[in-house]
Amino acid sequence: MLRFDIITIFPKIFDSYFKESILERAQKRGLICVKTHNVRDFAKDKHGTTDNKPYGGGAGMVMMAGPILRMFNSIPNKKKFATIIFSAKGKQFNQKAALDLSKYEQIILISSRYEGIDERVRLALKAKEVSIGPYVLTDGDVAAMVLVSAVSRLVPGVIKLESLKEESHWNLLLKNEATGKCLEYPHYTRPEVLVYKGKKYRVPKILLSGNHKKIEEWRRTHQKTIE
Secondary structure (H helix, E strand, C coil), X not given: CEEEEEEECCHHHHCCHHHCHHHHHHXXXXXXXXXXXXXXXHCCCCCCCCEECCCCCCCCCEECHHHHHHHHHHCCCCCXXXXXXXXXXXXXXXXXXXXHHCCCCEEEEEXXXXXXXXXXXXXXXXXXXXXXXXXXXXXXXXXXXXXXXXXXXXXXXXXXXXXXXXXXXXXXXXXXXXXXXXXXCCCCCCCCEEEECCEEEXXXXXXXXXXXXXXXXXXXXXXXXXC
16 A cells, blocks of 8 residues: 655645545555645644744745654654655656656655745755646645646556556556657547537547557557657
């Protein structure tokens, strides 16, 4: 079982997302475990303060190291675990990173807000900085959901192997990075002819032919390659 521990100041944000669909079933089957932890529980004042003004001046507030480190220390650690801080300056998250993380026993995710987290958290915990894209979010909570979703589906049993085989980046699972940069072919379902604003959009005839060899060839030629 792969355990995810999410350190955040708004744990309720995650309630609906992790209690639906595939991720809910994976938890019920004991394939993954998702725990959220409220940093405010480890603040030292009655107001639950977790942020303060940055040294050197500047706009915004910075999340304090103390509450986060105390929260981290309260989490039981497994032998093989990774600690991740979400940051716009972090290394870009991709399918290869998701595959690597799926081999851990536990992943501790620290969700940042405001102007970010006191740098000493990263240094003290030797945490990896991760970004889910070349843009800035209002928080790291959405990023945590993205990472849990991407990693969980690579845990054996969460998704049927047959489904994974036809997906984008499948060849990374085969450890063949030379051919692992292909994206999935287009998909179609009923109806055969879709009418939208007076224009007809038809399913490619080859997909209706029943000729599996030609369908396979069509799908290969319509795969996109990541540059």
